[in-house]
Amino acid sequence: MIKKLLIACMFLFFLLSLAAAGFLVWGYYYITRDLPQLSSIEDYRPDAVSSVYSRDGTLIAEFFEERRYPVKLKDVPDFVEEAFIAAEDASFYEHPGIDLISIIRAMIENFRAGRVKQGGSTITQQVVKNLLLTPEKKYKRKIKEAILSYRLEQRFSKDDILEMYLNQIFFGNTAYGVKAAAKLYFHKDLNELTLGEAAMLAGLPKAPTRYSPILNFEIAKRRQHYVLSQMVKARFITEEAAKEAEKQEIKVYKASYNNIYDAPYFVAELRKELKEKWPEFDIDRDGLKIYTTVDLTANHLVEAALKRGLRAIDKRRGWRGPAGFIADADLDRFIEQYRNKIPETIYPEQIYPALVTGRRSGRLFVTTGYHSGIVDVAAAEWAHRKVDSAGRVVWIKPDRVIRVGDIVEVSLPKKNVPRELKGEGVSREFSGQLRFQLDQTPELEGAVVMLDPHSGEVLAMVGGYDYRRSKFNRATQGMRQPGSAFKPIVYLAAIDRFGYTPSTIVYDMPRTFRVGDTVWEPGNFDDTFLGPITLRSALEKSRNLVSADIISKIGVDAAIQYARKLGIKSPLGENLSLSLGSSEVTLLELTRAYGVFAAGGVLFDTVLTREIIDRDGNIIYDAEKDKLKRAKQVVDENSAFIMANMMKGVVQHGTGYRARVLKRPIAAKTGTSNNMMDAWFIGYTPDLAAGVWVGFDQKKRIGEKETGGRAAAPIWVDFMGKYFNYRDKVEYEKLLKEAKAESERLGIDFTPPEKLEPLDFKVPDGVDPYWVNRHTGTLTDKDDPDGIFEYFRKGTEPPAATATSSATDYLESPDL
Template sequence: MDRKAPASTSTSTSTKGRGRGILPALALFAVTLGIVGLLGATGYVFYLMARLPRVDRLADYKPPIVSQVFSDDGSLVGEFYLERRIVVPVEKMPRKLIQAFVAAEDSSFYQHKGIDYLGIVRAAFKNLLSMRKKEGASTITQQVTKSMLLTPEKKFSRKIKEAILAKRMEEKLSKDEILYLYLNQIYLGGGAYGVQVAAETYFGKNVDQLNLAEMAMLAGLPKAPNAYSPIKHLDKARERQAYVLDRMVKEGYITTAEADHAKNTPIEIRSMKKVNNEQSAYFLEHLRIQLEEKYGEDQLYKGGLKIYTTMNADMQRAAYESLRNGLKAVDKRQGFRGPTKYLGESEVDGFCAKVEDGIDSATLKTGESYQGVVVGFVPEKGEAIVRVGDRKGVLTRKNMAWAGRVGMINSYGKPEKGNKNLALGSVIEVSVVSPEVNKEGAQFALDQTPEVQAALVSLDPRTGAVKAMVGGYDFRKSQFNRAIQAKRNAGSAFKPIIYAAALDKGLTPATIIEDSEVEYPDGAGGTWKPKNYDNTFRGPVTMREALTYSINIVSVKIMEQIGAQYAADYAKKLGFTSQIPANLALALGAASVSPFELTEAYSVFANKGQLIPQYFVTKVTDNDGTVLQENQPPAAIPAVSPETSYVITNLMQSVVASGTGSRAIIGRPVAGKTGTTNEGKDAWFVGYIPQLVTGVWVGYDQERSLGAGGSGGQAAAPIWAEFMRKATAGMPVMDFEAPDNVTFVLINPRTGKLAKEGTPGAVMECFVKGSEPTGYDGDGGGAAARPPAAEKEE
């Protein structure tokens, strides 16, 4: 009888057979997958390798280099750059500086071939133990590839590219060539790229002048340039410096004694001396626009151009300081506007931390202004305790006297609307009278950023060279260059141009004009009655008196006599490009012109009638020294006769000596003219000596009255005088030279006729020969011609 095997036995045997078949299949699949993965990875690596940038191009390393701007004496006054970098060869770098970077950043640099495998394992182990990224393993070579050949993206593919390129770089370049790239390319904080600029930024030295302590401090920066900045965090920078020195000892580069000496060496933080870019900002911005148009962005910001300008560094600094001082004086006459805002007690620390981030010096700078917070009072002394960043100081009653009686509220919270008292948490501006010591004890003065603006232009009339230009109070807040871009009514500052035109029409300084009420049709069916500044009438006056005291009615009558179109055409000969209206109001400065235009026009009078177009750049060279542009002083254009120029100059000397421009007296011969427009919206003073002509405008961007003390003589002339005193220090005192065809005769200013010796009130007057009066009082002889009116301005 046949027996069948139990079903269970048959099933068990079948399962075992299938099991033995699956394992080889899985193994085969895994091997296949591994081979495919390896081939894929290999293919991906080859794919990346085929698309990597060429390493050999680094042999011709040309990084973005600073373009430098120089003043007329060759001193550095500004820079244009994307990355502030000055390239120096390795041979000029101290060997210990190189060793400091190697010890701190890549101690096996001279042993590995681009990748430090042992360092990778060591870093991975430390990171694993700490459960966070505590240490990196990039070599100096890898850092160069990352910064120069790759994008900063954080991807695995970039790490592969970095490793491949590092290996290739080590095959193509020597170790010194790699260090040359690294030490010139690396960012070291404070806007400094490369060791040369870092040495200038932090220590005011060239790289080959650094001592060991300074070298080690620079070598500590790559890990975290801002955190270890010796300017902002000297204590942390010292800690990092000590680490670098210890690493140098361990690597055998220095002895323990050398390290200890460096650790104890005092660190003096100071920048390489150069003109503050802020002082020259408007001048530099005008240059930047011109140069970028001519040479393109790449060459200007990356090409290392050397730009030699007409600017005089000392004059530019004087212009900046004088304009700011003058605007503060004008603004303070309008009164204290109160704190800019009020903080709650919990907001003070955060606000002060932001202020501290913006302070780029170890101690507060004397004379500089900062935002401070009132954090306390000393009631018995009437003093406020003010915090600026993490520093504190005292604001005394004396140092805020200009603001009048300011109360003090010893609590946090905003006072009632319109209350200008100081409360705890008040944010105010303070200037530094004396800096703090160890972040305590500064002496502050209450300050206030002016709302009013100004412009100053100074030219050499003999060459056309622009020596200084400031276009506003603060370039960081407003890049609008009021010196060139603003078009404002010139007011009485335009009168010398009208009077010069009148001289060429036959009028003389002794011409008598009646200062009396007059009216003209206004073209709209009504009448226009010009008024004098003081609303009084003087009767018969000479043309000299009319200009000296800026009598408006006389100026209008002169314009009526010579013709408005003639006066407008005459003005254009002096270089104006703005539209000049041909109407009687032009006599009172109705033309809207820029400070630059008006100053250039006055330069014609200062230069004996010759117009020389103004220029800013003398020479431009590329980084190799090839001259790209060289400018000579432009050719002079005859605009006005030397005789007319001298006579109008002589008239304007009276404006300064005894008229509206008396605040422009600087102890040497000066000719100039004030200007104040209707409702006191614009204040001007333009004046000159034989070697220099300077124009100043003061006003609000959104036109409104300058208020009390806002006339040309009170607001603009003091700025002009402060600048000129500083600018002309050391210049020889020169008088204006009279042409041979000018003569001086004694006249009676009440009649305009010749006067005899001893005649009461007689004065010497200048004339172009042949235009002087021929008769004496009472003899019926000829007197000077007789035209129309002006206005006393201040």
């Protein structure tokens, strides 16, 4: 009986064992049937930040979805590795991927809590969770995690797994990976970290928000203590070292969510270009190094000049009055209301809102929230002209209009910065009275582009007064009427194809043009007429009637064809008013078109990117190697030179006279659209082209007499003058250094090199110079007081005497 019972029990045990084995096999199959393949991480390449650099190598922007800077384990200091191992998985180098003791401990804790509270995960399991599985806390997922962790350990080395972990984990403060964490929390590279900082970082992955030293410094310090004690326990460091590390001062920084650090309009345009030209790259994930064309010195000069220029024009329009009012001049309410506009440190020439707290004898007592000062309103003569939103002007005395409690805008002139601060910013610790001036932020907008006409490289691009105020790039997206700035294209067509020369006599006289059933009667800006003049004089004086007459003779299609040759792609109206700039274009394309004159008739594609390097160090794009493909001879070099030589006259004798102050060869043209809604100035030298546009986003009159010559040209002169001086100084210092090295090498006395002379436009072989009379266009000699040195294509020089027949022929035009 006992024997039978024993046999039955053994048989039952066998059946149960078989069933259990079957269940385990089924369970293993069920669990592993949809496990991710480890091959997906064999070539582990985490998302990485793409870095953008200016032409001198300065970091100006970063593109990313996850802010990560991958690092090799060999470049991570040993004590940093050890801090993470001690904090997260002390037996990392001993277990096969899972730590059974930790798992059992976690299961007991979870059972007591009645929910999944603790994971007990090893570093390997955390890698699996982050790279292969979801972070959900369920037993099924934990089993998958354990299986995959074991398999991962069979395929990868411990160092490989640790490297994946240190690069993948999230630290809070926008940081992914240990290198980003060091950079963002401490503004340090990994090899600059202290033991205390490393321990604080190692404590973050478990709960980045809870243990954040930015949000909860005391809790972060307790977590740091735990990590250091674990390092002592693991014999990575001594107790003395741990105590010293805890005493170390920790300074942490909150990461900025801003990813553009300089030249924002340029960077935004660059990002669009990268996506359009290289769609195969994911610039937010691929960890590229992108070297650009932007010259930060030029861009900074442009930004400052545009701000100064727009403020000056805005002041000529008039004062708009107080920006607001706070009853009882309540300082707390003011700070709360203007919190984002009143920094604790203020800088010269920047505009800030200020609360009027008192007034006496033409002076205002104001506070910017953290700084108090005085404003001499009587000195702000521009503010006596008050303009309302409809543009109506009344004359006032601002010191009688401004009340206590009003909000006005002020700035701190550089000359008024306290001497002890040496012209730097004024922090809130400064307790003295500052001497502010009344100011106002212009509503007016503007844009500037500077490029190298011999490569198409954009050196500077500023698309508005302030990128924080408006991200709309008026240099590339703003479609506006160029007015007379379009005329050089019409003149080019006449010279290049239709036999005109700088001395061709044209007639600045009232004319009526019939186009079908309609009549067009253009006029000149000054409502005067000069009669018979040379083509050069017509361009210098920007005579509308001449441009209209030329296009009526050569045909609108010819003008459009030449605009296309020069790279203008915007829609152009097929009408005679095109000659006066009635069709809208962008600043960039018109500046690029002028660059063709400087480049001897060669058009280059616009270039923002000089070089792209992938994360492995391979050069995947080089603009220099692509340069010849981007160059196209679109206009005869002789015609291009003749246009440049004529347009120099616009500066020397015409509407662009303000640029004469720079005392170097400059060719340019002003432009003003109907009712003075747009003001343009586009100028170029033999090696630079730059354009300025000024106007309102919602089209309206800029102001009385605010032409291209008055509103836009001073901005151009401001930044170009400073940039010329900077560049000349750099070039001369380079020449000086070379001369000194040469004298030392030859053992001779050093002689400083001569001052560099500005380049003039190169004269091509296909033109000949002649002395001609400025007024008649006929040949003369150098003794003629009205004689000028003019260039003509070979065989097109004018006659020695006035040819009346040519003038008669010119006036005979078809009835259009």
